[in-house]
Amino acid sequence: MKRLCLALPLCASLAFGSACAAEPAIANIVDSHGDTIGTASFAPHNNGTLITVDVKLPEGTHAIHIHENGTCAAPDFKTAGGHYNPQGHKHGAHAGDLPNLFVESTGHIKAEIFSTQLQLTGKGALPHGAIIIHEKADDYATDPTGNAGARIACAVIKP
Numbered sequence: 001m002k003r004l005c006l007a008l009p010l011c012a013s014l015a016f017g018s019a020c021a022a023e024p025a026i027a028n029i030v031d032s033h034g035d036t037i038g039t040a041s042f043a044p045h046n047n048g049t050l051i052t053v054d055v056k057l058p059e060g061t062h063a064i065h066i067h068e069n070g071t072c073a074a075p076d077f078k079t080a081g082g083h084y085n086p087q088g089h090k091h092g093a094h095a096g097d098l099p100n101l102f103v104e105s106t107g108h109i110k111a112e113i114f115s116t117q118l119q120l121t122g123k124g125a126l127p128h129g130a131i132i133i134h135e136k137a138d139d140y141a142t143d144p145t146g147n148a149g150a151r152i153a154c155a156v157i158k159p
């Protein structure tokens, strides 16, 4: 059944079962030149969203957040707005705050991030935010940005 799902992306609408319905939406991650450097996928679960990123980045530690607007206008990605923060909290407790990514000298990282704060459908959902990756690490303290520096990559969230 799994193979059938991969071969038929529309199978969810054919009610073959929950395995099909959980097939994630995949978005391109673009850099400041607008070039594609990887992918981000978004799979809804009962208690949140599983985000999977597979991307080439400079070696080092990089903040990754959910930002409030689903637009990725290069080169600075300012159009994505601030961190997703529907409850009006300070940084460190924003719904869009996520753990840093650690990229080794290969310049490639694949990571799964499960967020209980992000719902793609239903009440209070954020169906079209953006994933932003920054040049520096998030310090989990400085409000409202985490002192993470420039926005170096972006992907529009797809429900």
Ligand SMILES: [Cu+2]
Pocket: 063, 064, 065, 066, 067, 083, 132, 133, 134, 148
């Ligand atoms: Cu950010």
Ligand SMILES: [Zn+2]
Pocket: 065, 083, 090, 091, 092, 093, 094, 096, 097, 144, 145, 146
């Ligand atoms: Zn934040």
